[in-house]
Amino acid sequence: MVSENGAELNIQNAEHGAPAVTVIGAGLAGSEAAYQLARRGIHVDLYEMRPENTTPAHKTDKFAELVCSNSLRGDDLSNAVGLLKEELRRLGSVIMECAESTRVPAGGAHAVDRELFSEAVTARVTAEPNITVHRRELTEIPGGRVIIATGPLTSDKLTASIGRLLTELEPSVQFLNFYDAAAPILTGASIDMQSAYRKSRYDKSGDDYINCPMTKDEYLAFWRELCAAEQAEVHGFDDGGVFEGCMPVEVMARRGEDALRYGPLKPVGLRDPRTGQTPYAVVQLRQDNREGTLFNIVGFQTHLKFGEQKRVFGMIPALCGAEFVRYGVMHRNTFINSPVLLDEYYRLRKLPRVAFAGQVTGVEGYVESTASGYLAASALAAELLGRPMPRVTRETAIGALARYVSGGAVSDFQPMNINFGIIEPLGERIRNKKEKNTAIAERSLAALESCGL
Ligand SMILES: Cc1cc2nc3c(=O)[nH]c(=O)nc-3n(C[C@H](O)[C@H](O)[C@H](O)COP(=O)(O)OP(=O)(O)OC[C@H]3O[C@@H](n4cnc5c(N)ncnc54)[C@H](O)[C@@H]3O)c2cc1C
Incomplete structure (x- = not known):
């Protein structure tokens, strides 16, 4: 008082x-x-x-x-x-x-x-x-x-x-x-760069992002598992109570098969230089520290259980062996x-x-x-x-x-x-x-x- x-x-x-x-x-x-x-x-x-x-x-x-x-x-x-x-x-x-x-x-x-x-x-x-x-x-x-x-x-x-x-x-x-939710952070060394490529959307300024492409089959399998994955307990939380600008990736996924492809997994402007093709979906990783040893997954704020984050995000081909230094969390x-x-x-x-x-x-x-x-x-x-x-x-x-x-x-x-x-x-x-x-x-x-x- x-x-x-x-x-x-x-x-x-x-x-x-x-x-x-x-x-x-x-x-x-x-x-x-x-x-x-x-x-x-x-x-x-x-x-x-x-x-x-x-x-x-x-x-x-x-x-x-x-x-x-x-x-x-x-x-x-x-x-x-x-x-x-x-x-x-x-x-x-x-x-x-x-x-x-x-x-x-x-x-x-x-x-x-x-x-x-x-x-x-x-x-x-x-x-x-x-x-x-x-x-x-x-x-x-x-x-x-x-x-x-x-x-x-x-x-x-x-x-x-x-x-x-x-x-x-x-x-x-x-x-x-x-x-509100936070996104996970991964070590750069654990990203499979055979499956990924560097590029900024529309080549806006160099190759600042690591892009993890997915084929249609890979995307659909990932999307299904993401929708069904087990969430951590958050007292009083339901999908309606999220801030639209920081929506958990699994909540967005549940809005429809293509919701992510028009959101954080949007492939436009991210043509793969190795194939000359635009992938079906692309997960972007952004550098998180000056040394370039850590990366966060852009738009992947989440409140899945930690084990589920490792399992489901590991279905993204370039992240199959990803080492998480911080998992995503959700808070009031x-x-x-x-x-x-x-x-x-x-x-x-x-x-x-x-x-x-x-x-x-x-x-x-x-x-x-x-x-x-x-x-x-x-x-x-x-x-x-x-x-x-x-x-x-x-x-x-x-x-x-x-x-x-x-x-x-x-x-x-x-x-x-x-x-x-x-x-x-x-x-x-x-x-x-x-x-x-x-x-x-x-x-x-x-x-x-x-x-x-
Ligand atoms: C999980 C989560 C994810 C978020 N992700 C993003 C994001 O990606 N991008 C973005 O722009 N914003 C994000 N936000 C919003 C973010 O919190 C704010 O943008 C920003 O941190 C708010 O700044 P602030 O100074 O108001 O609060 P804070 O930066 O949280 O600072 C408040 C400070 O007050 C201290 N404090 C609290 N109570 C007391 C007390 N009783 N006595 C003394 N000290 C106290 C805390 O320790 C803290 O240091 C996120 C928020 C949450 C919770």
Whole structure:
């Protein structure tokens, strides 16, 4: 429960004499938020519960650990996440700087060496003199100014505490949940390269991916076994409760014989250079570390039992002897009903000293979580330093995301990736989609200059 008596306790940090904020969670959002506050002269007490307590998805004690894919998705400005990343780069995001310095080849996408990336973020954040890191779980919301950035797997005790606060503020508002899954990681040495070939889709940028082709017979046999394979127990999960953007491969398979061939196993643009033919289906592997010794299976987030993952994914010819260093897992993903609760600075409307950032607000994805951490911190810093509040408009991608999340009651609030549909449309009509998106992106980057973030 929130102690209102303690509400002003950390506004001024006694030791540092500067305004102070508590940030809970050193994930993507919390690391960005703490860093941005610190760089603006505000003292931050940053609480991270790992390694003492951990979540079912995190494996290390590092900040900003990427729990599944190592990709921050597309880089092109005609792609909404490419625009959001460019905005963050221009704003001086520490997450984007670390992502830049730890890139691995991934065609048109921005992928990173996950270990080096989170090591870099940990080093940058802990080196900030204005940040004091506390390696422990917070089970109650502390007094003073707070940013809660504890992610989709917020610890149970803090979830209960947040729940009590929200019920007090908005009795009818509940937590919301969906289910999210991670894909397995394999050793490169165990992939049968006699059966596989290197190539990027449409040869977009070299041969960054390993492609595992399948004939029609191989695909159908694989598809049948995948549909029937045994799933791990996940309490309360059914196929309807998944986030469409991160759907388990077996759930997608059950939607029909060709669902995978129009999804992650899509063969178009992946003609096999050895035969000159386009295979019936292709499984793609993306490099997972800088050394190129580990690969993840693209789009293969799953909650099959581990033995079943080995058996069924082993039916892909190039993966018949694959060595799994991490199996796919599935977890509950919790977020608050932000449209009812938050303002455009990610603060509780009825208790603005408490802000939220990251996936717990219902933004979806690594880059989106980072963006919300940036905006929440930048706005809070402006407020504490008595500066004009930033203009949060739908013209920028970072603003559009905040506007979407805080946009007032919706009947079925679902987590949201950035997309051009939530960004302010152009005044003019441009038929070509790529040209239209690029024009929106140019306008967004111009608007960013004067929004005060
Ligand atoms: C299984 C799974 C797979 C996913 N796959 C992808 C993917 O492939 N691509 C993608 O873009 N997104 C994926 N996501 C979403 C991903 O979680 C977010 O994109 C991103 O990690 C969210 O960043 P965040 O900072 O909000 O939370 P996190 O990065 O999870 O950070 C939250 C931090 O808070 C800490 N914490 C929690 N409770 C407490 C407490 N009480 N006290 C102190 N510290 C606490 C945690 O230890 C953690 O370090 C996945 C999520 C899950 C659960």
